[in-house]
Every structure is written in C-alpha cells, then in structure tokens.
Amino acid sequence: MYLREVEANPQPSPYASLIDATKAAGREYWQIWHLFAFRPEVTSPLASFTEGVMRAPSSVSLGLRELIAAYTSWINECQFCWRSHAAVAAELLGSEELVRAVLNDPESSPLPENEKALLRFAAKITTDLPEMNQSDVDTLHAQGWTDEAIYFTILVVSLFNFYNRWVTTSGVHPVSEEAHRSHGKRLALSGYEPKHRLQGMQNTLS
Numbered sequence: 001m002y003l004r005e006v007e008a009n010p011q012p013s014p015y016a017s018l019i020d021a022t023k024a025a026g027r028e029y030w031q032i033w034h035l036f037a038f039r040p041e042v043t044s045p046l047a048s049f050t051e052g053v054m055r056a057p058s059s060v061s062l063g064l065r066e067l068i069a070a071y072t073s074w075i076n077e078c079q080f081c082w083r084s085h086a087a088v089a090a091e092l093l094g095s096e097e098l099v100r101a102v103l104n105d106p107e108s109s110p111l112p113e114n115e116k117a118l119l120r121f122a123a124k125i126t127t128d129l130p131e132m133n134q135s136d137v138d139t140l141h142a143q144g145w146t147d148e149a150i151y152f153t154i155l156v157v158s159l160f161n162f163y164n165r166w167v168t169t170s171g172v173h174p175v176s177e178e179a180h181r182s183h184g185k186r187l188a189l190s191g192y193e194p195k196h197r198l199q200g201m202q203n204t205l206s
Contacts, residue, residue, distance in 0.1 A: 001031055002171030010037035013044075014194035021198060028179035031172040032080065036194070051192040053159050058152045059145075062188075063092035064115060067102060068122050068153060069160045074103045075126050078164035080174045085160075087184025114143040121150075122157045 001007040010016040015037035022029035036043040054065050066089035073081035086103065090096040101109040106119045117140055124132060140150050174180065190196045 001034060001173075002169075006038040006170070007031070007034045010034060011040055013037050013040035014198055015040065015043075015047075018194055018198050027182070028175040030080075030084070030175065030183060032167055035166065035170055035172070047192060047194055050159065053152070053155045055191050056152075059149045060118070060152045060156075061092075063089055064118070065152065065156050066092055066188075067099060067115075068118060068156045070099065071103060071106065071119055072122050072126055072157050072160040073164050075123060076161065076164040076168075078168050080167050080172050081160060081164050083174045083177075083180045084183065084187075087180040088187050090181075091184050091188040114145065117143045118145065118149075118153050121153060125154065125157045126161055 010019055010033075013036070015033045019029055019033050019037060036047060054069070055062065058065070060068075066085050070082050070085040070089050073085060082103065086096075086099050090099045093099065098110065102111055102119070106116055109116075111119070121136060121140060124136060137150060140153075145153075175183070186197060190199070
C-alpha cells in the first residue's frame with residue numbers, strides 16, 4: 001500500500017481480527033481491510049451500507065449486482081475491485097466464463113438484453129455522467145426494470161466508483177487468482193459485514 005501508516009496501524013475492530021486470522025491461517029488477505037481497520041469508527045457505517053446495497057432484497061439479483069460492481073470497476077481499471085467482484089459474481093452466477101465474457105464485451109456476451117441495458121446504464125454513469133437524462137431511465141423502464149431496480153443499480157455503480165478511487169489511490173493491490181476465488185466464495189456466502197465474514201472464515205478452518 002502507498003499509505004504505510006494506515007497499513008501498519010489497524011485499530012481493534014472486526015477488520016483487524018480478519019487480518020490477524022487470515023495471516024495466522026497462512027492465507028493472502030485483502031489490503032482493503034486495512035482501510036477499514038485504520039479508522040473503524042468512520043468506516044463501520046460504510047461496511048453496513050455496502051451490505052445493504054449489495055445484499056438487501058431487490059429485483060436486481062445478488063449475482064447481477066456483483067456483476068455490475070465488477071463491470072464498473074473494470075471500466076475504472078481498478079484491478080483489485082474488478083477481480084474481487086468478478087470472483088463473487090462468478091460464484092453467485094455459477095459461471096466464470098459468463099463473467100469474463102461480460103467484462104470483455106457485454107454486448108456480445110450471452111447476458112439477457114435487459115441486463116445488458118443495466119450495464120450500459122452503469123457505464124454511462126461512470127464515464128458520461130453529465131449526459132444522463134430522463135431518456136436513460138425510460139430506456140430501462142422499456143426493458144422491464146422498475147424504479148426500485150434502477151435505484152439499486154445507481155447505488156451499486158455509485159458505491160463502486162467510490163471504492164475504485166479509494167482503493168486505487170491508497171495503493172491496494174490485487175491478490176492471486178486463487179485467493180480472489182477463495183475470498184469470492186466466502187463473500188458470496190457470508191456477505192459484507194466483517195463479523196459474518198470472520199465467522200465464515202473460522203468455519204472453513206474448523
């Protein structure tokens with residue numbers, strides 16, 4: 001990481017426990033945990049917010065939300081985030097090949113047309129925000145998406161535009177493909193609350 005003080009000073013918190021437990025197990029860990037552990041009184045609400053955005057009931061499935069997160073991160077060239085959330089999406093959707101095809105070229109991927117429309121919307125939010133207008137929402141309505149679905153899509157894209165910038169400018173590096181897959185499986189199962197992730201990891205070690 002670029003922020004040496006942040007990396008060296010995790011404060012007592014579920015994220016610090018995650019770091020310690022993962023190191024003790026001899027596994028690679030996600031450096032983003034240091035960003036959460038440095039000032040947990042600030043970042044704890046962000047973890048809960050992320051859990052809600054990515055896991056709360058919605059007509060946008062968990063797998064599709066992860067795919068939108070991965071695609072947004074791919075556009076922003078955030079290696080850590082797109083690899084992490086591509087792994088979660090692959091676990092939830094049951095296909096690494098589908099996720100890879102979507103990231104490389106969503107238009108030629110086997111994704112349903114209405115889901116491609118959400119990805120186009122995500123791309124426009126990320127790269128051409130000043131040009132957003134009512135017609136973009138109308139296009140999604142015509143594809144059968146409700147305001148609730150569009151609301152959640154906006155949340156996911158906005159959240160990951162933040163994460164991409166936070167992670168990249170802090171110098172968080174991706175881990176190995178094997179570690180991304182392993183973390184992706186646990187994240188798909190346990191969600192984003194650190195205490196649940198810690199419990200899930202402890203269960204796999206017991």
